[in-house]
Amino acid sequence: AQKVTQAQTEISVVEKEDVTLDCVYETRDTTYYLFWYKQPPSGELVFLIRRNSFDEQNEISGRYSWNFQKSTSSFNFTITASQVVDSAVYFCALSEASTGNQFYFGTGTSLTVIP
């Protein structure tokens, strides 16, 4: 079974629009971490954020914000006022206490921001 599901395969938005990338996870652990990474065409995964299962506070960093809801097992990522430089593939990942430092990645969402 897929531990991390990113149902949106591709999204296109016009510059300055807001966009939300969905992430749904599955785990039986009570201790786990969730991550978002950005993968530009160059291929390198760039770390964006880490949240632990005990902290459901939403987080904002500039134009980026994250909404963590344990009740729906979701960890969604919103980009406000999107820019062309935001075009990339975005991955959500899960790490569980029971499986150590192994990361489970979703299949990614390809975001295209049209100027």
Added chain:
Amino acid sequence: DAGVTQSPTHLIKTRGQQVTLRCSPKSGHDTVSWYQQALGQGPQFIFQYYEEEERQRGNFPDRFSGHQFPNYSSELNVNALLLGDSALYLCASSLEASGRAYETQYFGPGTRLLVL
């Protein structure tokens, strides 16, 4: 502060050959993980090395093996290459702080392997 580096950037091999990929972790990191990313997919965990030993392994055959050196750098070896091994191979490093797991992993640019 040097990030994670990998070599080579690109590689072309034929079926049945063997390949070695190399990774140097981010400065100060002691744990290295390897991932395989097929086209259009998310990275899949191959294995993780800590204190020069394979600590954890994903669902990959024994054709995939690795090594970690005293300076924390690592190699990924793949024997008897198959066409399906064509992928981007990503190395990630992290710091095993006080034995805690699930530390943030920082990724290198990857090695693109094409098997013909």
